[in-house]
Amino acid sequence: MPPLPKSTDGSNPMRWVFDSCSDCDTCRFLMDESCLMFPELFRLYDQSCENRRQPNEDALRRLAELCTFCGLCPCPDIRTGILKDKAVSVRQNGLTIGARLLSDVQRIGLLCGLAPPPLLRLLRKDPIEKAFKSRIGIDPKRRLPPIPTRHFFSWAKRKGLDRPVVDRSPKVAYFAGCTAGYFFPEIAIAAVGVLERNGIAVHVPEQQCCGMPLLLEGDQETALDRMRFNLNVLVGLVREGYTPVCSCPTCGYALKVLLQQGACYSEGYQRHIQAETGEIRIPDRQSGKPGFVSLKKSMYENLLIDDGLFSGLDPIGRMELAARVQDVGEYLLGRMPENAPAPASTGMPHRRMVYFAPCHQREQEIGSPYETLLARIPSLSVQRVGSAMDCCGMGGSLGFKQGFSERSLALGERLFAKIRKAAPDAIVTDCISCRLQFEHALPYPVFHPLQVLAMAMGQRGSFAS
Numbered sequence: 001m002p003p004l005p006k007s008t009d010g011s012n013p014m015r016w017v018f019d020s021c022s023d024c025d026t027c028r029f030l031m032d033e034s035c036l037m038f039p040e041l042f043r044l045y046d047q048s049c050e051n052r053r054q055p056n057e058d059a060l061r062r063l064a065e066l067c068t069f070c071g072l073c074p075c076p077d078i079r080t081g082i083l084k085d086k087a088v089s090v091r092q093n094g095l096t097i098g099a100r101l102l103s104d105v106q107r108i109g110l111l112c113g114l115a116p117p118p119l120l121r122l123l124r125k126d127p128i129e130k131a132f133k134s135r136i137g138i139d140p141k142r143r144l145p146p147i148p149t150r151h152f153f154s155w156a157k158r159k160g161l162d163r164p165v166v167d168r169s170p171k172v173a174y175f176a177g178c179t180a181g182y183f184f185p186e187i188a189i190a191a192v193g194v195l196e197r198n199g200i201a202v203h204v205p206e207q208q209c210c211g212m213p214l215l216l217e218g219d220q221e222t223a224l225d226r227m228r229f230n231l232n233v234l235v236g237l238v239r240e241g242y243t244p245v246c247s248c249p250t251c252g253y254a255l256k257v258l259l260q261q262g263a264c265y266s267e268g269y270q271r272h273i274q275a276e277t278g279e280i281r282i283p284d285r286q287s288g289k290p291g292f293v294s295l296k297k298s299m300y301e302n303l304l305i306d307d308g309l310f311s312g313l314d315p316i317g318r319m320e321l322a323a324r325v326q327d328v329g330e331y332l333l334g335r336m337p338e339n340a341p342a343p344a345s346t347g348m349p350h351r352r353m354v355y356f357a358p359c360h361q362r363e364q365e366i367g368s369p370y371e372t373l374l375a376r377i378p379s380l381s382v383q384r385v386g387s388a389m390d391c392c393g394m395g396g397s398l399g400f401k402q403g404f405s406e407r408s409l410a411l412g413e414r415l416f417a418k419i420r421k422a423a424p425d426a427i428v429t430d431c432i433s434c435r436l437q438f439e440h441a442l443p444y445p446v447f448h449p450l451q452v453l454a455m456a457m458g459q460r461g462s463f464a465s
């Protein structure tokens, strides 16, 4: 089949994605079972070659909507291109009310926290919930997450965790994220309990959404505002000796991986590390040791540019935060000697569990700290499930959407089959999106690994503690 002539429209990010990937062809086979976007991209490409016409704008827009930003495909630039395309679309056409509500977890969480409990109970009544789902484009078969009457941030305030830690070390600044903060407070409470029981002082700073759900829907402006706020707060705390920690792998991915993309190429950062006039210095990530690799500026200055999603934010702060932020599991494992006493394993009704490492945890390249920590609990067997190419298919809140829910479940089916085969007492995963998908598709209870560690330590994950 002769190749399709290239488009000349360089201002359309999705057309650039389409041209680049169809030229390359690697993901035609690599991603055919792990992603909804690539099979459609190559179907469109084959079709376009036959009729000798580039796909139209609508087809490209629908193509972008199929990306759940799982991070499994090889090229970060392609993923950024897809998010940029969604942002262009939102700038041109605005957001639908459904997309606005589904992407703004922080705002929904705050509103739910303000609503009186009888009103929340009324909203969950069948006909009202049905009408609500239909109005904002949620698939009628999807169960909405529980709405707790109190959120984690008010609990943390009551415990005095909003106040800075004085004269204690080690100390962490806990970034709970919106989903645990507002909808699954038991996870955030478990995180605080496990950290404190290990002698770590916890501060819960003022925080906003990490921006990922907003970016996925194309609301780049709001995402940037919220990330700017978080960056200022967290970098300030890093400079005061705190280690920022996250229990949500998507927040961790945003703060550690996405935020710093391209930052080291910026003029500000190059000046900060005192690069010579004719060189671009980049952190040496290959050797695993601190230091820089020097590249000839005249050869690379047009390629190595700070033009990612967060290029409008302070590059020095982005690099500083990315280097310091850790997942809670990674942080705990790093502080616990191998022969540290194991938790007591009291109050553990579930004995045989499977652990699924979510996509955004794998993308942080921190190994699998929770597997190691859970393996230390006596009388608990935790078996890893899912390969590096397995995805639950949920894609943040995308799996809730009408028209996407069935495809999202189909994408996760390969993983569900592996879990069914293992027939565990419970599933453990650190991602709340995966949790919601598993709870929808499978009959097993689902826990965050920090909840399991907290249970093993005999801690109650409730507002009563």
Ligand code: SF4
Residues within 6 Å of the ligand: 020, 021, 022, 024, 025, 026, 027, 028, 073, 074, 075, 078
């Ligand atoms: S994502 Fe990268 S490797 Fe995959 S087809 Fe596109 S350009 Fe090629």
Ligand code: SF4
Residues within 6 Å of the ligand: 031, 034, 035, 036, 037, 038, 066, 067, 068, 069, 070, 071, 072, 073, 079
């Ligand atoms: S990030 Fe995930 S869903 Fe998006 S294109 Fe890559 S593999 Fe597909």
